[in-house]
Amino acid sequence: MAKHREQHEEHIDESWLIPYADLLTLLLALFIVLFASSTIDNQKFNAMKESLNAALNSGAGIMESKSLSDQLIDKTEVKTDTVVELQELKKQLDQYIKENNMTTEVETNIINNHLTLTIRDRALFDSGSAVVKPQSRKIIKAMGSILQQYPKFEVLVAGHTDNQPIYNNxxxxxxxxxxKRALNCMKIMLTNKNLDPRRLVAIGYGEYRPIAENTTTEGRAKNRRVEVIINQKVIQ
Structure with missing residues (x-):
């Protein structure tokens, strides 16, 4: 009986170690991917991806089908590429703005993987009017030409006002x-026949999304604007 007990103890079932090791490996991959998502250095990121893939695919017990870590890496790479493209687009727009002495009227910002180009209303319209000034049509057409080079992004043209009631016919x-201001700006962009109309949307927010207090003249001037928002959604 003692001999039988010793043989049984020598063959303890350790098969649970395999899924446990896989779980630890995937958790490690997740933390590495989350860390990598905070940087936009493509060269370093791709090198990290190749090393991680090699490590994961060489171990026993890893699923032969596309692993969770691979899926996370792919999604992170898409996000990283999007940020890089948005920065390239911003650089082109900033250069155009500077060359045309419009830095006081137009500004660009990247926030939450969206590129927003803000145009003060005085640069585009007369007070109470939605007709784009002839001299301002040029910048809108230029934006259309630049956006044409980035076909995977959607473009939202949004109009904003201050909270002062409007009185006209x-x-x-x-x-x-x-x-109407947003729609007119979008129509000017679409005079570029190479710009896919499916990418563009026009919307009016009225006074309901201010970026400054409406209690001062300066604040109301900031709120009267047109925003061109380029987002990261991939166009199919």
């Missing part, structure tokens, strides 16, 4: 005014 409210 053309527009019943600030909502109407902001919507």
């Amino acid at each position: 053309t527009f019943e409210s600030n909502w109407d005014l902001s919507s």
Whole structure:
């Protein structure tokens, strides 16, 4: 009986170690991917990806099908590439703005993987009007030409006003005014026949998304604007 017990103890089932080791490996891959997502250095990221793939694919017990770590890496790479392209697009727009002495009227910012180009209303319209000034049509057409080079992004053209009520026979409210301004800007962009209309959307927010206080003249001037928002959604 003692001999039988000794043989049984020598063959303890350790098969649980295999899925446990796989779980630790995948957790390590997850932390590495999360860390890598905070940088946009493609060269370093791709090198890390290749090393990680080699390590994962060489171990026993790793699933032969596409692993969770591979899927996470692929998604992170898409996000990283998007940020790089947005930065390239911003650079082109900033150069155009600077060359045309429009830095006080137009600015660009990248926030949450969106590139936003903000144009002060005085650069585009007369007070209470949605007709784009002839001299301002040039910058909108230039934006269309630049956006044409980045076909995978959607473009939202958004109109904004201050909170002062509008009184004229053309527009019943600030909502109407902001919507028409956005639509007119979008139509000018689409005079570029190489720009896919499916990529563009026009919307009016009226006074309801201010970026400054409406209690001062300066604040209201900042709120009256048109924003061109380029987002990371891939166009199919």
